[in-house]
Amino acid sequence: MQTLNDAALSNQATLTRDPYLVIENVSKVYPTPTGSYTVLENINLTVQEGEFICVIGHSGCGKSTLLDMVAGFRKPSGGEVRLQEQSIQEPGPDRMVVFQNYSLLPWLTAFENVLLGVNSVYPEKSQSDKEAIVREHLALVGLTEAANKKPGALSGGMKQRVSIARALALRPKVLILDEPFGALDPITREELQEELVKIWQDHQITVLMITHDIDEALFLSDRLVMMTNGPAANIGEVLNIPFERPRDRARIMEDPNYYELRNYALDFLYRRFAHDEE
């Protein structure tokens, strides 16, 4: 029943633009007292500039490890991650990460949280310039009025907005999101998805995002990377999401391809690579 056009399954060879972010033969092995444990094995992915990539897979499949290696928090045991031909060795402001739990400093206001990053990356800029950058990015996520509130006084959705503003204020080349909307209620989640895709379009930024939500991936991404289960997880398949942009949530659901892609991804995750939790 599951037949998908070959066109939907991505073929790296057909991509003609220059590669931007390259994950080449990457593997990650951890030593343990009982021997080594392979989390990821032989991961290959080439991302074009300005692409929106979603990564989906069951918990424990190593997708966070993969993104950590792109961010530079961890180093691959084998292979290499390159951004614009530069090998990634450590974290840097050109690759900003947004975490599910926001990771804001609770004693700083939204404004100060964003300013903190701006201060460290642009030490040479004048105070007024830096503040202008902060204001611009808070406005971008619709938080101008809440700029002087501390995280404790903000809702989950607003906190994640601050977190996104903080990341974007440093003008990263790649924005990495680790299941950013997982903790939000469905309505807020949809709002933030729409804001994120708008920001992505306006800034022409390259996005790598982990999600557990197929509908979220279908709405946001250009390509959906589906991971197999660990240990030694790798990329099972990459789905091209062909919907025209700008996308409208209700409209893409009218597209017959939507259900086909959704069911294909469901089949991958629940039948072909079903995850049996212990």
Place this chain on the structure above:
Amino acid sequence: MSVFVEIDHVDRVFALADGGQYVALKNIDLKIQKGEFVSLVGHSGCGKSTLLNILSGLDRPSTGGVILEGREVKGPGPDRMVVFQNYSLLPWLTVRENISLAVDEVLGTTPESERKEIIEQHINMVGLRHAADKLPGQISGGMKQRVAIARALAIRPKLLLLDEPFGALDALTRGGLQEQLMRICEESQVTCVMVTHDVDEALLLSDRVVLLTNGPEAHIGQIVDVPFPRPRHRMEVVNHPNYYGLRGEIVYFLNQQKRAKKRKAEPVVAVARNGLEKVNLDLGFIPLTDCAPMVIAKEKGFFERHGLTDVTLSREPSWKAIAEGVTSKRLDGAVMLAGLPIGLTLGMGNHSPLPMVSSIVLSRNGNAITFSKRLYDEGVRNLADFKGVIARSSDKVPTLGMVHPASMHNLMLRYWLASGDIDPDRDVSLTMIPPAQMVSNLKAGNIDGYCVGEPWNSRAIHEDLGFIMATDLDLWQGHVEKVLGVREDWANQYPQTHLSLIKALLEACEFCDDRRNREEVLEILCRPEYVGSDPIYTRPGLIDPYEFGGGMESKQLLRFNQFYVDHTNCPNRSESLWIMTQLARWGITAFPKNWIEVLERINRLDLYWEATRQLGLPQIEPNRHPFALFDGVTFDPDEPMEYLNSLPIRREVQIQEISLDSLVTA
């Protein structure tokens, strides 16, 4: 089946700190059968957890009550066990001890050896043998919830209550647990009520999904029956032809509630201007080629010209949504299926009759029956071939899609099948699918064919998924298709507005029918805010020759989309009467004893004549002669009962007086 749990007119009012009151739940009335799985779905703050707490006895209703097996629920008890979102396992007890605490307490009179067996059996049931001696802190969230489920079921409750059981888990972990819960519930045949906000979860697990409106005064907005056969498997369920239709319906409801929340801040008031009672209109349409008159009236300024300066067109996902929108007064009116105002007036779907007015026909024809490529490959070219296929494959009944019970698609498809001696209820399975989902279902092999408007036939042809068995020009040329439908009380409240609306649409229809304007009509229709389809799929029939697929030659069908010529727009009561006979024939509505009165109330010809008079258009009465469809069987509008009785294949016909007057002021 007997009623097992009855929630009887439950209200829940909370006293506020400032001395005021917050009405969380208002008049909740629900009966649950034994063994049923019911989900409560709504936005946060809609009181669904409060309702569950009332069922469990942890909370008490302010008025009304809950009756379980004939006895009122007065407090919590182990016959109504709850699985909480945050597991509520006691962290100082192991998995086994947590379960045995409950079992020993509740089944204390059972011999110890038997209790031990129950405990072990339930540990096995949730697959946690290897973790039986672990503390909750040592196992994952998904495993904890399995322990909670095992604990709940081990004490053999009559009713299992689940409060967002998987809400704290990620979407994919949730999926695995849902299937496990479903298997356990099917095995133990326990009656379940689950609170969730996950639409897929609700559809996978439930027999019925109860949708709650937003608080305050949350109430049951809609109940969706989930027809998938059990035992269920996720991939079979998502490939069921109705799956995405039902999913869309629930998502639509939730989106409506979301919008309602925003709207509440600024309630819509009628703006009177230009000598009209109301110029701010919300009009609904479905993205189909024949919504053109409504779209053109807006885009080409016909509404403005007639004083309707503030018209908003609302793009709706299904005909059910259109019906709901007009019924709930969210919409002032809509482009409707010809049978919809009639069905609503007659109280179809067990609703109370809602008098509707339909004073202008907006289009005729425009539909086709598409069959799958598979049927083509099996040699199906006509109805007789199809009957042969049905006869050969006795184990599997072909499934055909239609858009709404009161649609001409349904009625004509049924009429057509019956003419070939195929019983549309027994020999095939007819299923309701929103137009936009027809092609994907055909592609996935969930259905074998459908009857729908454009561009959804042409799209299937273009993608080589099927072929055209018949267009409605083959079945009944010039039949009524889309009409303007408004509530009768609305028409009475805003008579001048209604008249202007009819006039604007009449002019728009004239514009649409002129073939010189068709390219422009096409361009506007294909804009994303309207139909938004690729012109390739929209051109056939509207402008280009109609394509039939299956190697057949395309043909120019000038009357495929008929908007104005040949007295298109004048409502024809004979046609409406024919629709009534067909609705009664298939048991969709009763046939009204007072059909003459009902027809006069729905098809207000006086309004149509007034509109044409004001526009200076010729006024020609439609004929009231008997007419016949493709099969030559004559329908005499003076003898509808005789006609109905003469039809060979039909369900048991109900005839009753439809009392409309008492409702006018309501």
Place this chain on the structure above:
Amino acid sequence: MTVQATQRSRFNSQGITTYLKTLIPPVVAIAIFLILWQVLTMTTGTLLPSPVRTVQEAGDLIFDPFFDNGGTAKGLFWQVLTSLRRVAIGFTLAAIVGVAVGVLIGTSELMFRALDPIFQVLRTVPPLAWLPLSLAAFQQANPSAIFVIFITAIWPIILNTAEGVRRIPQDYNNVARVLKLSKQKYFFKILFPATVPYIFTGLRIGIGLSWLAIVAAEMLIGGVGIGFFIWDAWNSSRVSDIIVAIVYVGIVGLLLDRLVSYIGSKVVPEEQKVG
């Protein structure tokens, strides 16, 4: 086999390293402190003895804590033991009464409203302020000292227990209600285990306060006991003895605190730990 062996030895050497890491800094710090003390007493003209002189003068106290010459002339071990006995009695009474009262005001909103303000006032009263009152009541030194311990230790125990009871997650109570657990079962299976971390927090604060109070109380009531020993040494100008006694008091106080928290860590399940 060889792999395992090398791994084990690596882990062992790692274990020793971490052990040394925790041991060396405090030893070095103490050494520096002692040297500083020695230098300061030698260069300034203070009456305080230097460490060396302390050891010389109070050598018998340090090296023989177990002597008993009758009367109050007993070794430090006996002095400390007497004090500990008083603390043990007073603290045990405080623990029993405190937990019971804590559960009472934690479960009953009425009791909480009635008693909490009184407790809030009483807990701020300094321990020694109770001493004259208890002497008046008991007429004897020993029961009075025990009463002071009791009244000092009880407040944190009551208040923390009550807090713990009030903070039992509603879910646990709901489980109990749905299962219709008996009162007794509710107490032992849910209320008590859920409150245990809070009780131990209270006990730890209580034992610390008890030890503080006993030294002060014994100074006033006389007889055997580490408090009176210090007071007696001051009256006899045996400053070196005071220094040795203070070290004893400190070490015993630390051991008491560690003992309670050790018991707590054994009793409280891992994920129940407060903080």
